Amino acid sequence: MLISMQQDIKQQKQDMLEMKEDIKSTIINNLSEKFNNLELKNELLEKKIKEQSKKLKNLERQCRRxxxxxxxxxxxxxxxxxxxxxxxxxxxxxxxxxxxxxxxxxxxxxxxxxxxxxxxxxxxxxxxxxxxxxx
Structure with a gap:
């Protein structure tokens, strides 16, 4: 009986370690996905800023003319x-x-x-x- 309890405890420890690793990998995957999404949004915003900057320069040039x-x-x-x-x-x-x-x-x-x-x-x-x- 003692041996069986030790084996159960050992199995539970192993299961907990696996769950811990699964949780870590899930969190890392979620964070990396969110980070990639933020990078894409940042690139889009930078592109918009450049376009709007060009438009603003053109408008200022037209006004100065x-x-x-x-x-x-x-x-x-x-x-x-x-x-x-x-x-x-x-x-x-x-x-x-x-x-x-x-x-x-x-x-x-x-x-x-x-x-x-x-x-x-x-x-x-x-x-x-x-x-x-x-x-």
Whole structure:
């Protein structure tokens, strides 16, 4: 009887070791599967980020194409409206609709040097219609 109990205990130990190994392998397989899934998701997200970065650069380039920069214009204006009227009346010299101009602003920080003026038009076509000699 004692021998049979020892054999039962031995068998139970063996069974427990096998179960332990099975549990370990199951956990490792599950973790590796989850890790592989996360790697795939990460690759997809990186690809999306690259695509969106390219799209953003293209959009920024398209927006900048509608800009016209004027250099050497003295800073006598005191408000945005004065700056807009001065630029339109003295530098563009073509008929315009206020809806054609999106923004007029100075670049940089006010200091000793004259800052350039950036005019942003609503359409590239309107910008291209302005003769270069007038600007």
């Amino acid at each position: 509608k800009n016209l920069i004027l250099f050497g214009v003295e800073e006598t204006e005191k408000s945005y409206n004065e700056l807009e009227k001065m630029v339109i009346n003295t530098h563009i010299k073509i008929s315009y609709d206020t809806y054609n101009i999106e923004a007029v602003r100075r670049l940089g920080i006010k200091g000793k040097k004259v800052r350039p003026i950036v005019i942003t038009f609503n359409t590239l076509g309107f910008k291209l219609n302005i003769p270069k000699k007038q600007t």
